[in-house]
Amino acid sequence: xxxxxxxxxxxxxxxxxxxxxxxxxxxxxxxxxxxxxxxxxxxxxxxxxxxxxxxxxxxxxxxxxxxxxxxxxxxxxxxxxxxxxxxxxxxxxxxxxxxxxxxxxxxxxxxxxxxxxxxxxxxxxxxxxxxxxxxxxxxxxxxxxxxxxxxxxxxxxxxxxxxxxxxxxxxxxxxxxxxxxxxxxxxxxxxxxxxxxxxxxxxxxxxxxxxxxxxxxxxxxxxxxxxxxxxxxxxxxxxxxxxxxxxxxxxxxxxxxxxxxxxxxxxxxxxxxxxxxxxxxxxxxxxxxxxxxxxxxxxxxxxxxxxxxxxxxxxxxxxxxxxxxxxxxxxxxxxxxxxxxxxxxxxxxxxxxxxxxxxxxx
Amino acid sequence: xxxxxxxxxxxxxxxxxxxxxxxxxxxxxxxxxxxxxxxxxxxxxxxxxxxxxxxxxxxxxxxxxxxxxxxxxxxxxxxxxxxxxxxxxxxxxxxxxxxxxxxxxxxxxxxxxxxxxxxxxxxxxxxxxxxxxxxxxxxxxxxxxxxxxxxxxxxxxxxxxxxxxxxxxxxxxxxxxxxxxxxxxxxxxxxxxxxxxxxxxxxxxxxxxxxxxxxxxxxxxxxxxxxxxxxxxxxxxxxxxxxxxxxxxxxxxxxxxxxx
Numbered sequence: 001x002x003x004x005x006x007x008x009x010x011x012x013x014x015x016x017x018x019x020x021x022x023x024x025x026x027x028x029x030x031x032x033x034x035x036x037x038x039x040x041x042x043x044x045x046x047x048x049x050x051x052x053x054x055x056x057x058x059x060x061x062x063x064x065x066x067x068x069x070x071x072x073x074x075x076x077x078x079x080x081x082x083x084x085x086x087x088x089x090x091x092x093x094x095x096x097x098x099x100x101x102x103x104x105x106x107x108x109x110x111x112x113x114x115x116x117x118x119x120x121x122x123x124x125x126x127x128x129x130x131x132x133x134x135x136x137x138x139x140x141x142x143x144x145x146x147x148x149x150x151x152x153x154x155x156x157x158x159x160x161x162x163x164x165x166x167x168x169x170x171x172x173x174x175x176x177x178x179x180x181x182x183x184x185x186x187x188x189x190x191x192x193x194x195x196x197x198x199x200x201x202x203x204x205x206x207x208x209x210x211x212x213x214x215x216x217x218x219x220x221x222x223x224x225x226x227x228x229x230x231x232x233x234x235x236x237x238x239x240x241x242x243x244x245x246x247x248x249x250x251x252x253x254x255x256x257x258x259x260x261x262x263x264x265x266x267x268x269x270x271x272x273x274x275x276x277x278x279x280x281x282x283x284x285x286x287x288x289x290x291x292x293x294x295x296x297x298x299x300x301x302x303x304x305x306x307x308x309x310x311x312x313x314x315x316x317x318x319x320x321x322x323x324x325x326x327x328x329x330x331x332x333x334x335x336x337x338x339x340x341x342x343x344x345x346x347x348x349x350x351x352x353x354x355x356x357x358x359x360x361x362x
Numbered sequence: 363x364x365x366x367x368x369x370x371x372x373x374x375x376x377x378x379x380x381x382x383x384x385x386x387x388x389x390x391x392x393x394x395x396x397x398x399x400x401x402x403x404x405x406x407x408x409x410x411x412x413x414x415x416x417x418x419x420x421x422x423x424x425x426x427x428x429x430x431x432x433x434x435x436x437x438x439x440x441x442x443x444x445x446x447x448x449x450x451x452x453x454x455x456x457x458x459x460x461x462x463x464x465x466x467x468x469x470x471x472x473x474x475x476x477x478x479x480x481x482x483x484x485x486x487x488x489x490x491x492x493x494x495x496x497x498x499x500x501x502x503x504x505x506x507x508x509x510x511x512x513x514x515x516x517x518x519x520x521x522x523x524x525x526x527x528x529x530x531x532x533x534x535x536x537x538x539x540x541x542x543x544x545x546x547x548x549x550x551x552x553x554x555x556x557x558x559x560x561x562x563x564x565x566x567x568x569x570x571x572x573x574x575x576x577x578x579x580x581x582x583x584x585x586x587x588x589x590x591x592x593x594x595x596x597x598x599x600x601x602x603x604x605x606x607x608x609x610x611x612x613x614x615x616x617x618x619x620x621x622x
Contacts, residue, residue, distance in 0.1 A: 065441025198426035
């Protein structure tokens with residue numbers, strides 16, 4: 001298929017359709033409205049169904065019903081809306097239902113603003129909601145990668161029977177770039193028929209009950225152990241990252257994800273032109289986090305720079321990776337303000353001549 | 363040859379329920395199961411039971427089931443039916459669930475005209491959590507969170523769901539039944555049959571509210587609970603059909619003569 005100029009939000013919607021998702025439940029919230037708008041136009045063309053729910057709470061529970069029926073299903077929202085979905089996401093994880101959720105992050109806390117942010121890193125990777133569960137979290141840095149990751153997300157969700165979160169920001173959703181959908185794309189995982197789905201008790205399979213309730217503590221612990229083993233397999237098999245500029249010697253290693261990493265790559269190219277080489281590890285999966293890749297790349301650097309659109313949430317994972325072996329510096333903007341390539345260049349120069357101070361850890 | 367004249371419906375599993383003595387959940391379960399059997403749809407029926415006394419209903423019906431979070435069964439049912447329109451989908455919800463935390467979901471499910479059937483069991487109290495005040499608790503009725511009785515100046519009057527939903531244009535069928543006498547149970551079954559039949563015919567949303575006793579949390583013996591339901595609940599929650607596919611929108615009536 002030829003490359004097509006598409007807005008990130010529309011590419012995300014089209015990628016879902018290409019992945020066989022014919023059901024979308026959503027609720028309006030800026031800056032991701034183009035995704036439900038695209039789906040409301042596109043799904044009827046492929047015999048699918050779009051429902052505008054009365055709230056994110058309802059949309060996420062519609063996801064539960066549709067996924068429990070064995071169909072591929074997606075929703076999208078932005079930060080405050082994802083908070084409203086959190087309860088259902090816990091139920092989805094508990095009942096082991098495969099769904100894809102897209103969070104186009106906006107700045108917070110509270111109602112915050114509608115411009116890009118990375119303030120939901122903790123929510124996505126550490127504590128989405130009550131109970132003991134994990135989501136696979138995929139963070140694209142381009143429209144093409146957003147489209148690719150959305151398609152992969154459906155395969156991963158089905159394979160692990162777990163919700164998969166695609167974590168973008170307002171930039172990914174709004175910018176236009178050429179994107180290509182590969183024809184004849186094959187699933188990235190071996191997928192089995194969903195015999196567990198509740199599609200009617202006609203005697204062809206055991207009765208299906210979609211459920212996260214285990215009143216017997218021994219049974220619930222067995223379920224927790226089963227889920228833990230699944231999360232361990234994700235950690236073992238699903239780590240994704242991109243290395244940038246690691247083929248040269250470098251003094252500073254940048255760790256950044258999403259569109260911020262894109263900004264950093266521009267700064268790295270500019271610095272290289274002036275003879276300063278900087279490396280970068282860009283986590284593509286935020287859970288599982290590429291601890292080993294960050295550790296190994298940092299071993300060759302004298303210091304590490306974390307760049308984020310937040311108060312510094314990913315720093316905690318970088319710190320875990322480094323185990324205090326390297327000084328960590330931090331560059332950020334918040335509130336919907338963006339980090340510019342110039343700011344990254346200035347920060348790297350400040351680190352070189354001692355004007356930048358190390359992050360103070362609690 | 364001996365002839366079987368009464369047996370457990372196929373749609374009901376041969377298990378002991380956790381329901382308290384004198385509670386009518388068991389009767390309502392049986393009526394639903396009989397209707398499912400008689401309509402011949404057991405093999406393509408999927409139930410949804412959210413948090414509340416009925417949260418374990420998936421153990422009692424011989425159909426596929428979804429357990430749902432508190433109040434969200436109409437949204438889950440929407441997801442199931444939109445994903446698989448060939449399935450017969452019903453939710454089974456209590457009054458704390460449907461009329462309090464799940465009010466948004468039930469109104470919008472009804473108003474979208476989802477092709478699902480809702481069985482709404484109203485026993486005027488929170489049962490599973492131990493007898494707290496519900497939106498349906500009667501004025502003056504004692505509950506653990508209104509120990510002096512429901513004060514309508516403080517908590518408002520009980521919500522009448524059948525009346526409320528029948529103001530919507532879309533729903534196909536809204537009715538209220540009770541099962542505290544055999545005759546009323548037969549009527550309730552006919553309402554349930556109508557509700558399921560309309561869904562099977564592809565008509566939209568149907569809901570049957572069923573009044574129920576809760577001797578445990580009302581703090582009175584079962585026989586007395588039946589009398590209490592009759593004396594206290596029936597006058598406020600009248601039985602009957604509130605909306606049919608034929609009835610359109612409600613026209614406002616003019617002010618009575620003499621009112622200025």
